[in-house]
Amino acid sequence: MDIISINDKVIIKNSDKLSGMRLKDLIGRTGIITDDLTSQSRSNKGYMVSLDIDYMGEEYWFVPLESIKKL
Numbered sequence: 001m002d003i004i005s006i007n008d009k010v011i012i013k014n015s016d017k018l019s020g021m022r023l024k025d026l027i028g029r030t031g032i033i034t035d036d037l038t039s040q041s042r043s044n045k046g047y048m049v050s051l052d053i054d055y056m057g058e059e060y061w062f063v064p065l066e067s068i069k070k071l
Contacts, residue, residue: 002070008033010049015066026055026063030071038065 004010010033012018012026035048046064055061 004033004068004070006033006036009071010068011071012063012067013069015064017064018067026061
């Protein structure tokens with residue numbers, strides 16, 4: 001798996017966690033990583049992503065680790 005860092009361009013892919021959050025509409029969207037929330041102490045690991053195109057009027061979304069792929 002590629003190491004993902006702040007400012008990396010990513011695409012959002014399907015995962016059970018993303019579906020569980022009812023965010024399947026984010027699948028296939030692209031954006032830039034703004035915050036890395038994957039530290040060992042976190043139970044819900046993921047990233048804050050600034051989407052290229054807003055979703056539901058919001059630019060920034062938490063996306064689970066399993067749903068991020070580096071471009």
